Amino acid sequence: MSPGITLASGSASRRALLAGAGIDAASIKPNVDEDAAKAAMRGEGMSVRDQAMQLAELKAMKVSARTPGLVIGGDQMLSLDNEAFDKPADLDAARDHLRRLSGKTHTLETAIVVCENGTPVWRHMARPRLTVRPLSDAFIDSYVEQAGEALLSTVGAYQLEGLGAQLFTKIEGDYFSILGLPLLPLLDYFRTRGALES
Template sequence: MSLEVVLASGSESRRTLLAGAGVEAVAVKPNVDEEAAKASYRASGMRVSDQAMQLAELKAIKVSRARDGLVIGGDQMLNLEGEAMDKPANMAEAASHLRRFSGKTHRLETAIVIAEGGEPVWRHLSTPKLTVRPLSEPFIETYLEAAGPGVLKTVGAYQLEGLGAQLFSRIEGDYFSILGLPLLPLLDYLRVRGVLSS
């Protein structure tokens, strides 16, 4: 009997990516206090990539203690010159973030951990780099008005698969990782475990 795949996430985009790749996964919200965890990590001076990995592991382990199967925990943080940037709280903050990104390159620290029986068994970190072209104030205003409040659900106030593509002059790295899930390494691990045929 094949192992059940459980996604420890409420993320619609991660569920959609898995389903699109033919992976049947049950989604379970991990109910961890992400804000408290992030505050603790940042107070200790933890690197942004390590913060993302720790959060992914926290989610995977929490759900894995209550569910059998392979539990996937994921987290993505935006790293701007060593500073972790969170999702904007409102449209004014989204505009402020875009002003900060303008003309600069940031990294998306995209971490994924698989836990089984309450223990991590596999982890992967992908770090695509995205260069935002210089953005004018009229563009930022028009972009946010057109993109709408959906940008508040994303760490960079953009969705690359939509209007967010207009923000960038250069992108280096895996497209799926930018969307929040390093899909190709994950599929490879699921083949190794016999969940997918090789």
């Protein structure tokens, strides 16, 4: 019998990506204090990339310790000049994010870890690079007004699948990873485990 699949996340976008690929995954929020974990990691001088991987693993392990089968933990952090960006707290913070990203290239450190019986069994890191065109203050104000509160759920204050497409001149990396889940390598792993037909 193939192992069940659980997503250790409350992320609607990750759930939608799995469902769109035909994965019927349960979803359990891991109840991890991400702010405290990030503060500790940043206090140690940990790279943005390693922070994302550690958080993905922490989420997966927490849920996997009490949930049978394969548990997916994911995390995504935006890195601009080796500085981590967190989700904006309000729309003013979203405007500030966009001003800082304007005319620059940033990396989305997109980590995924699969755990089984509380132990990591597979890890993957995708690192899409996105170049934001120079943005005028007038455009930023209009964009934030149109996109609204949805911007507060993303580290970059954009959603590529919506109005956020207008921000970029160049994107390197796959679409699924930009949305927060490196789906193709994950599906490959599930096939090797017999969780999906090969």
